[in-house]
Amino acid sequence: MYSILHRYKSITVAIIALATGGFFLWLFFAGSVRDITSPSKRCVVEVGSGCITLKDYRRELLRFSELLKNPRMEELVREQVLSNLIAQELLYQRAKSLSFIASDEEVVEVIKSDPSFQEGGLFSSSKYREVLSRIGMTPKEYEEYIRKLLSIQKLLSFLTNGVYLTEKELEINLLADSTLLSGSLYLITSADVSQKYKPTEQELLEYYQKNKELFKRPEGKVVWVWREKNKEKALSIYNNLKAGKEAEGYQEYKLPEDFQKMSGLLEKEAQRLTPQERVSITKEGEDYLVLYLKQVIPAGYEDFEKVKEKVKEKLVEEKSLSLVEQKAQEVARLLKEGKKPEVRFLNFSDTPALQLNAVANIDQKDIARIVLSQDRVFGPYPLRQGYGVVLVEKRSKRELKPEEKEEAFKDILSLKSQAMLNQYVEYLKKNTKIRINKELLGGG
Incomplete structure (x- = not known):
């Protein structure tokens, strides 16, 4: 059985969508884009002979700006974005080595079909250059970007065209669709166990020390913001700050606590401030905004006394889950x-065997075992709250319609292709020198 692997899903599902008008419009309207289109060629990651620039990294991060607002998600998003960019660069280098390079004609076709560059339904060369100019990109830069995406798509098509299913693979996978189960799902939750556990002070301290990463305090910022209607006055404040002269009339924000008080544009500008680039100016509606990074508060760990109640909650929760699992x-x-x-x-x-996934976290291998085995009891399996144990009383089969078989065949083949592509990317990673510039990445 082939499980759905999400790690590089964007490569096979959405990579060429980046070249569509929807992506370009997003890029244009996302807010301030000068960082995206800055001429800096510094490498966030060196992948073989290739370079993932700070511009590439920041452009991709903007696509997940909403998720980045959540401090708990930020690190995960940044890791995933970097992983996807590395995978793209690996695939592009491989595409070039195999001569899967998109032609000029193919690049032109994609650009001319993009509604962002059309007037009255037809491509407009003047609008094309105008739109690119507004975000600081040259036609050559944008065309090479499209060429890269198209070339990767060519390589992926070549790789997936060689994927096939054997009769045995198809038979086993179709069994999950055609097998009907009757029985019971036993539900075990915290209500089924006695919860008299009260952790001691020593247990709380030991848990805190062993799990300090759970109580990590992210890097903080103190940002001053001036909001002015007059452009000249805003520029004066900006220039004074650049010269090291502070001005009055600002509003202070402590981040990340005050993110909810900021507009989307203001938040993005604040996030881009670094000790190297402390001052920023942008426009929001009729107002000019001047931002100044007053202070950077280093990341660290919350004091034990401050988070003691949170430690207690987590310890009691883990103990409860352990008791529930034992009960299951x-x-x-x-x-x-x-x-x-x-x-x-x-x-x-x-009930179709695959529908068990709707209520319990049962992986593809266990679904196959439930279908093919003569055993009656399976689990326990995690539920949204607690655990579940499956008791199968009867197995029967239904005849799949031709269209159902065809749809199932496509799904199974797609999953196998996805698994193969993930393995291929991992192979490329192991055989390519990859160097991450952590210092530059930290300021991204």
């Missing part, structure tokens, strides 16, 4: 012994 194991054992445990359960009848 006991339920599975009783069912295997032919006994009926005293916990809540749901009956299901003639």
Whole structure:
């Protein structure tokens, strides 16, 4: 069975969509874009002979600006963006080495079909140059960007065209669609276990010390913002700040706590401020905004006394989950012994095996085992709250319609292609020298 792998999903599903008008319009209207189009060629990552620039990295991050507002998601998003960019560069270098390079004609076709550059439904050369000029890109830069995406698409098409399914693979996978199950799903939650646990002071301290990363305080910023209607006055404040002279009339923001008080544009500008570039100016509606990075508060760990209650909650929660899992194991054992445990359960009848995924976290291998095995008890499996144990009373089969078989074939082939592409990217990573500039990345 082939499970859905999300790590490089954007490569195979959406990579060429980056070249569409929707992406370009997003890029244009995302707010201030001077950082995206700055001439800097400094490499955030060196991938073989290639370079992922700070401009590339920041442009991609902007696509996830909403997720970046969540401090808990920020690190994950940044890691995923960097991973995707590395994968793209690896694939592009491979495409070039195999001569899968998009032609000038193919690049022109994509650009001319982009609504962003059309007037009255027809491509306009003047509008093309005007729109690119507004965001500081030259036609050559944009055309090479499109060429890169098209070339990667050519390589991916070549690779996936060689993927096929054997009759045995198709047979096994179709069983999951055609097998109907009847039985019960036993639900084990925190309500089924006794919760009298009260952690001691020593246990709380030990948990805090072992799990300090859970209580990490992100880097903070103190940002001053001036809002002016008069352009000349805003420029005067900006120039004075650049010269080291502070001005009055600002509003102070402490980040990340005050992000919710900021508009989207103001937040993006604040995030871009660094110790090297402390001052920024932009326009929001009729107002000119001048931003100044007053202070950077280093990342660190929250004081134990300050987060003691949070430590207690997490420790009690983990203890509760452990007890629930132990109870679920006991339920599975009783069912295997032919006994009926005293916990809540749901009956299901003639249910497609794959539908079990709707209520329990059962992976593809376990679905295959439930379908093919003669065993009756499976699990426990994680639920949204607690665990579930499956008791199968009866297995039956239904005849799939031709269109259902065809749809299933396409889905299975797609999953196998995705798995192959993930493995291929991992192979390229292992055989390519990759150097990450962590210092530059930290300021991105």
